[in-house]
Amino acid sequence: MAGRNIGVAVDFSSCSKAALRWASTNLTRNGDQLILIHVNSSYQNEQGAMHLWEQSGSPLIPLVEFSDPHVTKTYGLSPDKETLEILAQVAHQRGVEVFAKVFYGDPTKKVCEAVDLVPLSCLVIGSRGLSTLKRALMGSVSTYVVNHAACPVTVVKENM
Numbered sequence: 001m002a003g004r005n006i007g008v009a010v011d012f013s014s015c016s017k018a019a020l021r022w023a024s025t026n027l028t029r030n031g032d033q034l035i036l037i038h039v040n041s042s043y044q045n046e047q048g049a050m051h052l053w054e055q056s057g058s059p060l061i062p063l064v065e066f067s068d069p070h071v072t073k074t075y076g077l078s079p080d081k082e083t084l085e086i087l088a089q090v091a092h093q094r095g096v097e098v099f100a101k102v103f104y105g106d107p108t109k110k111v112c113e114a115v116d117l118v119p120l121s122c123l124v125i126g127s128r129g130l131s132t133l134k135r136a137l138m139g140s141v142s143t144y145v146v147n148h149a150a151c152p153v154t155v156v157k158e159n160m
């Protein structure tokens with residue numbers, strides 16, 4: 001049986017790390033690919049190769065490259081030590097291949113596009129726990145993704 005492409009939306013916040021920990025512990029199994037989906041929404045001010053990937057996102061970035069500061073700078077990323085440790089652990093202990101893919105633009109739409117472009121079997125996303133009022137005023141990426149993604153979506157609350 002072929003492994004699954006499990007997506008985890010990450011912005012390196014505490015709630016996205018909770019989603020990553022949950023997916024690593026509860027969802028991944030040997031032979032799966034864990035694919036971090038990161039959306040850089042402030043790319044308009046940046047120059048270079050990023051503009052080549054505006055429509056389809058970056059190529060898949062293997063964990064060894066994702067851990068290299070020179071490579072991540074090319075993609076406009078700054079993964080933190082905790083995220084890298086979680087990824088190294090799931091790769092080593094569970095036999096999971098880890099990749100990252102970076103998209104540029106509106107996170108709500110780009111996360112949904114990633115489902116088809118990668119393609120993903122399922123997606124895990126964190127929830128910041130916004131109040132009803134804040135969610136109505138600011139919008140919620142997780143709510144949008146749950147309602148528009150073309151695959152099963154699991155929302156993980158930060159305090160789990």
